Amino acid sequence: MWLKIALPLFFLFGQHCLCEAHIETHTKNPRVLLISFDGFRWDYVELAHREGRKTPNFDSLIQNGVKAKWVKNVFATKTFPNHYTLVTGMYEESHGVVGNEMYDPVFNETFKMNNFSQECDPKWWNNGTKGGGGEPIWVTNQKDEQSLERRWSGVMFWPGSSAKVHGVHPYHYMDYDASLPNKTRIDNIVKWFSAKEDPINLGLLYFSEPDGLGHSKGPESLQMIDMIVALDRLVGYLIEQLKAYSLFESINIIITSDHGMAQIKxxxxxxxxxxxxxxxxxxxxxxxxxxxxxxxxxxxxxxxxxxxxxxxxxxxxxxxxxxxxxxxxxxxxxxxxxxxxxxxxxxxxxxxxIGGNHGFSNDFKSMHPFFIAHGPVFKRGYISEPFNSVDVYPLICKILNIQPAPNNGSLDNIQHILKLIEHKHGPRQLFGFTVTAVTFLLVVLFAAMMSGICCIAACRVQRIHTHHLHPHLVKLGSVHFGGNMRLLTTDDDEDDYEEEIP
Incomplete structure (x- = not known):
């Protein structure tokens, strides 16, 4: 009887569990491409739409992926600090990059973002902090020892990527060159993902616009609308290149920014x-x-x-x-x-x-950046409530299935944008057992319990039925079947009762 119960339940629960947990990633190591458009405010795409301009590539990613209403970035809302927050999950007081320019009293030296020798010096990215400086995602990815495959990171112009942070450089990186065309930057990152030997599974890509135009012309200018349309075409070129190398369906793309922009008066x-x-x-x-x-x-x-x-x-x-x-x-x-x-x-x-600026309090909505995500692990057509920029680091670690370094973010704040992830290098486990094994064990225990309950119930039904068949033999305090016999008083007496029935 319990097998008749157990087998259907096993197939029902087991199949449901596997269907809900599985998501196609096309690789043992899931891929992530993190892109920053410097100074891209949370509402720029909508501004273009209000002017009757089309952004088909941004729109397609949003319709088939995730869009956050906005992201709460960190104070102060400057370029270097917020880019380093995105990749470490730390506030500025913790990772130590507190401005594009900053004075360190221990070093007795001033860091300036256009000083390339300082950008390459690890001391500015490792020290001066309460939290140890943080660990950039490209370092976390390459340090992971749990993967079945070696992991490689490729970084194109992200602040901090030219320094050997915690003794590690990205496997591929390029020192910042503002003159390098945007399409060439895309070509390089796609080449790193599609390489036959040592392909990267994590890429980071930086573009300096629309920040430059926001400073010169302001965020509300008609020139800004033209820039958003131009950046949409750039995203279209990225999609074309990923599709040409059969990468688009397997890469999880996150497009965001460091800050927004406010009009200066x-x-x-x-x-x-x-x-x-x-x-x-x-x-x-x-x-x-x-x-x-x-x-x-x-x-x-x-x-x-x-x-x-x-x-x-x-x-x-x-x-x-x-x-x-x-x-x-x-x-x-x-x-x-x-x-x-x-x-x-x-x-x-x-x-x-100047037309516009950033750096104001992160309480101001004008300082908030945008966020779009698309790929096999993300929900489709999903509009998310705002979350924090410190949450992006643990999110990427979750997608890559790697252990995050200490950070100030919270996966709980952001993981609602994900489908349930099942990594291909092994089934999910619970207390050392696969989900299927645990499901089967629970069903067997449930069926055994139900079998015992049914046996006890059957015995009680038989006793009651017997009493009804021989009412003349039942007296208060005793039961007679042609001789003296005690009244059943406990469940343990049932076995004795059955043996004594003629």
């Missing part, structure tokens, strides 16, 4: 209020780390507090929500302009007219 001249000889500035508008001259910290702070459209913090008073102050590269005073304002002074940054 006015400038704040700091040295109109505070003598520029009493402080030094590190960083770029609209957020500055300020080092006051010796003995003048309180004086500089009080004068800065008088300036309109400016928020001034002592280091210890920086709100915890920014996850910014616990790092030696954050200096005694931090100033941040209100949205739409620029900072300038005669010694550090002369006042100039």
């Amino acid at each position: 006015s400038s704040i001249k700091i040295d109109d209020t505070v003598n520029s000889s009493t402080y030094k500035v590190y960083g770029s508008s609209p957020i500055w780390n300020i080092m006051p001259s010796d003995g003048l910290q309180e004086e500089v702070y009080e004068k800065l507090k008088k300036i309109k459209h400016l928020t001034v913090y002592r280091k210890e008073d920086i709100p915890e929500k920014f996850h910014y102050k616990h790092n030696r590269r954050v200096l005694p005073i931090l100033i941040a302009a209100d949205e739409g304002y620029s900072l300038c002074d005669v010694n550090h940054l002369p006042c100039q007219e």
Whole structure:
């Protein structure tokens, strides 16, 4: 009887489990391509649509994949810090890259994003932190020892990729060259994925637009609409190349950005209020780390507090929500302009007219980037609620089936955009057993339990039936079948009762 119950249940539950868990990845090591369009705001595609312009390639990826309403990036909303957050899953105070320009008091040296020798120096990516500097995803991928295949990373121009972080370079990488055409960048990354020997399973690709145009013309300009359409065509070229090498259906593509862009309406001249000889500035508008001259910290702070459209913090008073102050590269005073304002002074940054800027508080929606994902592990036609940029690192680790390094992100915040993943190099396990084995064991135990319950019930039915057939033999306190016999009082008495029936 229990076999009749167990076998159908086994096929039902086992088949359901396998169907729900399996997803085609076409490779033992799933592939991920992470792309950043610098300064691509969360609503740029919609802006193009409102102007009657078409973006068929972005639209196709969204219709057949995932789009987040927006992404909450990290404070300060600058290029190097946010790109490094995407690949480490750490806030700026933890990974230590707190600005495009930053002063390290231990090194007694100032990092500047256009200084190539500094970009290649691991000390800027490994030190100055509470959390050990973080581990870029290209390092995590190549360090993985659990895979059945060797894993290789290829990185095209991502901040930090030219340095040997934790003693590891990406297997393929190129030092930044702004003059390299965008299509050539795509050709290189596709070549690394399609190589016959040592193909990469993780690629990172960086484009400098639409950030440059956002600075010069502003995010609301007609030129920006033209740029979004041009970038859509670039995505179309990427799709064509991936399809030409039979890669498109197997690669999980994530397209995102580091920050958004806000229209600039006015400038704040700091040295109109505070003598520029009493402080030094590190960083770029609209957020500055300020080092006051010796003995003048309180004086500089009080004068800065008088300036309109400016928020001034002592280091210890920086709100915890920014996850910014616990790092030696954050200096005694931090100033941040209100949205739409620029900072300038005669010694550090002369006042100039610009169309747009970023770096404002990540509470402002104008600072939020976009997020599109497409591939075998992602849901189709799915619009996600916002999540955090620190969550992207654990997401990629999940897709690649690798163990993430310590980070500030949360897979729980973002894994809803995924289908259930079954990696081809082995079935899912629970406590050391395959899901199918566990399912079968549970069904057998369930059937055995049901069999026991049915046997007990049958015995009780037989007893009651016998009593009804011989009511004249039943007396209160005793049962007679031509002789004295005690009343059944426990389940254990049932066996004795059956033996004594003539």
